[in-house]
Structures are given as structure tokens and as C-alpha cells.
Amino acid sequence: MAAIGFDPHDHSACISSTLRQAETYCAEHKLKLTPIRRRALEILLAEHRALGAYDLLSHFAAEGLGSAPPVAYRALDFLTSAGFAHKIEGLNAYIACAHLGSDHAPAFLICTACKSVAEAETEASDGRLGAAARAAGFQIDRIVVEALGLCPTCQDAA
Amino acid sequence: MAAIGFDPHDHSACISSTLRQAETYCAEHKLKLTPIRRRALEILLAEHRALGAYDLLSHFAAEGLGSAPPVAYRALDFLTSAGFAHKIEGLNAYIACAHLGSDHAPAFLICTACKSVAEAETEASDGRLGAAARAAGFQIDRIVVEALGLCPTCQDAA
DNA sequence: GTCGTTGATGTTATGATATAACAATGGAGT
DNA sequence: ACTCCATTGTTATATCATAACATCAACGAC
Numbered sequence: 001m002a003a004i005g006f007d008p009h010d011h012s013a014c015i016s017s018t019l020r021q022a023e024t025y026c027a028e029h030k031l032k033l034t035p036i037r038r039r040a041l042e043i044l045l046a047e048h049r050a051l052g053a054y055d056l057l058s059h060f061a062a063e064g065l066g067s068a069p070p071v072a073y074r075a076l077d078f079l080t081s082a083g084f085a086h087k088i089e090g091l092n093a094y095i096a097c098a099h100l101g102s103d104h105a106p107a108f109l110i111c112t113a114c115k116s117v118a119e120a121e122t123e124a125s126d127g128r129l130g131a132a133a134r135a136a137g138f139q140i141d142r143i144v145v146e147a148l149g150l151c152p153t154c155q156d157a158a
Numbered sequence: 159m160a161a162i163g164f165d166p167h168d169h170s171a172c173i174s175s176t177l178r179q180a181e182t183y184c185a186e187h188k189l190k191l192t193p194i195r196r197r198a199l200e201i202l203l204a205e206h207r208a209l210g211a212y213d214l215l216s217h218f219a220a221e222g223l224g225s226a227p228p229v230a231y232r233a234l235d236f237l238t239s240a241g242f243a244h245k246i247e248g249l250n251a252y253i254a255c256a257h258l259g260s261d262h263a264p265a266f267l268i269c270t271a272c273k274s275v276a277e278a279e280t281e282a283s284d285g286r287l288g289a290a291a292r293a294a295g296f297q298i299d300r301i302v303v304e305a306l307g308l309c310p311t312c313q314d315a316a
Numbered sequence: 317g318t319c320g321t322t323g324a325t326g327t328t329a330t331g332a333t334a335t336a337a338c339a340a341t342g343g344a345g346t
Numbered sequence: 347a348c349t350c351c352a353t354t355g356t357t358a359t360a361t362c363a364t365a366a367c368a369t370c371a372a373c374g375a376c
Binding site: 111132155 | 270
């Protein structure tokens with residue numbers, strides 16, 4: 001389980017690299033990474049934490065892009081459908097995917113204090129829950145695995 | 159992983175038995191299962207599916223209990239803190255606990271069509287996520303594991 | 317007993333999250 | 347040039363949740 005964690009790292013490199021991957025993916029799958037969608041992804045990548053739809057929207061507004069809620073929700077829908085971003089249910093917030101390219105069932109460690117998020121790839125709960133689902137005849141569309149708590153930094157601050 | 163699933167069963171028996179367990183637990187832990195809290199639990203148990211706070215509230219209103227949102231949210235806060243109910247993050251809804259008594263990390267199979275919910279006890283993701291968390295120095299307060307999809311009945315209906 | 321504390325409830329108002337519905341635009345393919 | 351259809355713009359509204367403060371009842375200290 002490779003976790004991209006709470007350690008500092010080179011943001012600008014991971015931003016540009018992820019954007020390139022997203023462009024490639026869109027080209028291959030006939031999806032359109034329009035300016036507003038691309039900008040949404042850039043913002044999520046730059047923040048590197050979970051942002052609410054309205055947080056994203058105020059970035060848009062500040063930049064002269066659309067400022068009504070559907071603008072943000074549509075961009076987020078696109079990004080999440082394409083797998084470029086994930087919704088953090090426990091925070092009603094959204095974050096750029098940290099494992100673009102791998103078809104994964106994400107699991108998150110979420111700091112409720114600073115809203116930073118570590119994304120881990122999981123097969124575990126897929127396996128167990130998947131087994132329970134098969135036994136029950138349940139058809140899984142989406143899996144949510146989130147651990148809410150405090151990151152090392154916020155523990156120290158407390 | 160024992161799942162209480164989508165099969166029919168004796169509701170009235172599981173309602174009264176769970177209420178008795180809740181009463182016992184409250185007595186032991188000096189918690190007050192006040193009329194409105196008790197009624198909230200009864201309603202959740204009777205519905206046997208995820209209810210929104212405002213769904214619960216309309217039951218209250220119909221019965222002459224408080225009808226302002228905080229009434230429902232306070233009852234739900236109490237029930238979830240005590241472990242008598244769980245929040246389903248994927249639906250912004252609440253459901254009675256199906257494993258009262260065991261100190262568990264719940265996992266859910268959630269039908270997005272009819273909102274019925276199967277609760278399974280999980281150790282799996284606790285183990286994996288817990289390991290990742292320890293490695294990262296992350297302090298887990300709460301774990302959310304939810305599989306969203308279609309129950310057997312709603313698959314047939316589709 | 318009565319006083320003060322504490323926790324529960326009632327109530328108003330507001331904040332935060334999300335979507336419905338429809339109009340306008342603009343590019344891709346013919 | 348035209349049509350189709352996805353995208354975007356915009357208004358309005360639905361849905362979920364909490365802040366803040368008043369009231370009230372239970373209970374222990376004295």
C-alpha cells in the first residue's frame with residue numbers, strides 16, 4: 001500500500017506531470033479537458049488538500065471564470081468521472097487524484113484539522129467488501145474508504 | 159464478516175431487542191435515553207434503511223415532537239456518539255446500528271436506489287488502513303467504509 | 317429547602333452543500 | 347452552411363447542517 005503522505009515534496013513537478021497525464025488520458029479517451037476543467041484540476045493539485053466546491057468556485061470567481069455553483073460542480077463531476085479527482089465524503093470536499101493512471105479503489109487518511117489528505121491505493125477492502133457483496137448479490141458501483149483523524153503536524157500543534 | 163443483509167426478517171423483534179440493549183447500555187454508562195432520543199432510535203430501527211435528518215424530523219413533526227432541524231440533529235448526534243446509529247456519508251443519511259454491543263468499525267453495502275443498507279463488521283480495512291496510518295504517524299478517530307451500488311431487489315427492478 | 321449548575325430541549329435564523337431547468341454558445345462532422 | 351450535441355452561463359431552489367440564545371427540569375451543595 002503505497003501512500004502518498006504528509007511529507008513535503010515538489011508540488012510544481014507533480015502538478016505539471018499530472019496535468020500532462022490528464023491531457024494524454026483525455027486524448028486517448030476522447031474527453032475534453034476544457035480550460036475550466038483544466039484550471040479546476042490545476043487548482044486542486046496546487047492546493048494539495050481537500051477543497052469544497054465553493055472553495056473552488058471562489059478561485060474561479062477571482063479569475064473571472066464562471067461564479068455560479070453549477071460551474072464548479074460540473075468541473076468536479078468531470079474530474080471525478082475521469083478519475084482525475086476524488087470526492088472525500090467525510091468532508092464534502094474534493095481532491096486531485098494522487099495515483100493518476102492506475103485504475104484504483106482509493107483509500108484516504110484525512111486530517112480533519114488542516115484538511116490535508118493522504119491517498120493510499122487499496123485492494124484490501126475491495127477484497128473483503130467485494131466478497132461480502134458477492135455473497136449478498138450486491139452490485140458495487142463505488143467504494144468509499146476514509147480514515148478521519150489528525151495528521152502528524154496537527155497532532156503536534158494540539 | 160457477518161453481514162446483516164437484504165433478507166427479510168422479524169423487524170419487531172429486532173427493534174425491541176435493540177431498544178432493550180440501548181437502555182441497558184445507557185444505564186451502565188450514565189447516558190440518558192430521553193423520550194425523543196428513544197423515539198429517534200425506534201424510527202430508525204423501524205425504517206431499517208438510511209434516513210435523512212429531515213426525514214426523521216418529519217416523523218417527529220407528525221407526532222407533535224419538535225420540528226426544528228436541531229431537534230433531529232441532536233438526537234442523531236446522541237445516537238451516533240453512543241454507537242446506536244451510524245452516519246452513511248455517501249447518502250448524508252443515518253441508520254440504526256445493526257451490531258449493538260460489539261465495539262466495531264462498521265462497513266456498509268448501500269443501495270443507492272432504495273437506500274436499504276447492509277451493515278458488516280470489518281476488521282480488514284482497519285488492519286490495512288491502520289497499518290498505513292501508523293506508518294504515517296496518523297491518528298485515526300473514525301473510519302468510513304461504504305460500498306455504494308444496487309441491492310439484489312433493485313437490480314431485478316432495473 | 318433553595319440555590320446554582322448542568323444538560324436537554326425549543327426556537328429563530330443562517331450557513332453550507334448541491335441540483336433542476338432552461339437559454340446561449342460553439343465546435344465536429346456532414 | 348447546417349445540424350447535432352456537449353459545454354457553458356444563469357437563475358432559482360432544494361437539501362443538509364449548525365450557531366446562538368432562551369427555557370426548563372434534574373440534581374447536588376450548602
